Amino acid sequence: MVNEYPWLEPFWERLTAAHRQHRFPHALLLTGQHGMGKTVFADELARFLLCESPTDGMPPCRQCTSCTLFAAGSNPDYFRLTPAEDSRVIKIDQVRQLSEDLSLTSHGNGYKVAILTPADALNINAANSLLKTLEEPSDNTVLVLVSAHPARLPATIRSRCQEVRIQATDRELTNRWLATRYAGPSPEMYIALANGAPLQALKLAQEQALEERQRRFRALVDILAGQESPLTVAEGWAEDENLKGLRWMREWLMDMLRIRLSGQTQGIHGIDLQDGLSVLARKLDSRVLFGLLDGVNRMLKLADSTLNRQMMMEDILLAWAEQTS
Ligand SMILES: [Zn+2]
Numbered sequence: 001m002v003n004e005y006p007w008l009e010p011f012w013e014r015l016t017a018a019h020r021q022h023r024f025p026h027a028l029l030l031t032g033q034h035g036m037g038k039t040v041f042a043d044e045l046a047r048f049l050l051c052e053s054p055t056d057g058m059p060p061c062r063q064c065t066s067c068t069l070f071a072a073g074s075n076p077d078y079f080r081l082t083p084a085e086d087s088r089v090i091k092i093d094q095v096r097q098l099s100e101d102l103s104l105t106s107h108g109n110g111y112k113v114a115i116l117t118p119a120d121a122l123n124i125n126a127a128n129s130l131l132k133t134l135e136e137p138s139d140n141t142v143l144v145l146v147s148a149h150p151a152r153l154p155a156t157i158r159s160r161c162q163e164v165r166i167q168a169t170d171r172e173l174t175n176r177w178l179a180t181r182y183a184g185p186s187p188e189m190y191i192a193l194a195n196g197a198p199l200q201a202l203k204l205a206q207e208q209a210l211e212e213r214q215r216r217f218r219a220l221v222d223i224l225a226g227q228e229s230p231l232t233v234a235e236g237w238a239e240d241e242n243l244k245g246l247r248w249m250r251e252w253l254m255d256m257l258r259i260r261l262s263g264q265t266q267g268i269h270g271i272d273l274q275d276g277l278s279v280l281a282r283k284l285d286s287r288v289l290f291g292l293l294d295g296v297n298r299m300l301k302l303a304d305s306t307l308n309r310q311m312m313m314e315d316i317l318l319a320w321a322e323q324t325s
Contacts, residue, residue: 001044001059005037006177007168007198015045015164016057024049025162026137029119031150032166035200039117041166042144046070046078046113049142066108076107079114083121090116092125099133102141110140119145120152127154134160167196174198183244184209210272216245217252217273221280223321230317237317238310246296246313253293256281260289288323295319 194201222228
């Protein structure tokens with residue numbers, strides 16, 4: 001897990017080394033801005049501490065009873081406190097229940113781990129109640145508080161936790177990481193926009209991609225309605241580095257066929273465009289859709305050759321434009 005987020009590795013090494021030397025803190029405060037992967041990291045630490053066949057510094061085994069239960073969301077030695085659904089705060093009752101749970105014997109290898117996220121959601125009563133647990137920690141109990149805004153926590157809480165500030169300082173590394181998960185232009189721009197927080201950057205990039213997808217889909221709808229020129233659109237789409245528009249169009253054609261043939265939107269790719277795809281699926285004949293899909297597939301196969309991309313794109317979009325309803 002942590003190796004999927006390479007900027008977390010130094011923190012992982014530090015804490016697993018502390019564990020090896022029997023000085024893992026009873027209370028850990030993970031801080032750092034949004035989108036650093038703090039919660040993923042906290043969960044992985046919990047999994048590691050609870051694992052029944054741990055290997056020094058290595059990720060948890062993912063095979064023992066504890067790891068299996070963890071994956072199923074039912075490890076009895078793992079607790080997670082978050083604000084209740086109808087609330088923005090972690091309440092005193094939740095903390096009291098946690099203290100009670102932590103006072104019982106562990107079911108597994110001895111450890112019990114509780115994650116509080118976001119810890120700054122503890123209201124004042126809940127924080128006071130937690131203080132008691134922090135002051136008299138039971139053996140092998142680890143509390144992990146996660147917060148992007150540690151200044152909002154009472155000083156009494158903070159002073160009883162060991163703070164680890166999660167950062168991603170190696171820009172090269174995070175740029176490369178984002179580039180492997182997002183195929184669009186300028187990953188470094190998104191990393192910068194997100195102040196260096198990789199997961200936040202990925203979210204931004206994906207939202208942008210979503211907007212672009214919707215714009216492309218709108219163009220197809222407008223072509224059909226005679227409100228957009230297929231030639232203008234073809235010019236733009238042919239310039240795509242990896243023919244993104246055409247790849248999306250292939251997905252959409254398959255979705256329309258699926259909707260048309262099954263009468264359902266279940267299992268389609270374009271869940272973001274469900275309504276628009278359903279409308280089009282009703283308008284277009286399956287034979288027409290198959291024909292268009294053929295053309296798109298042919299073009300995608302030939303796209304790397306020297307053939308004139310724009311001309312092929314025009315062919316497809318002109319064929320599309322002819323399907324006026
Ligand atoms: Zn395990």
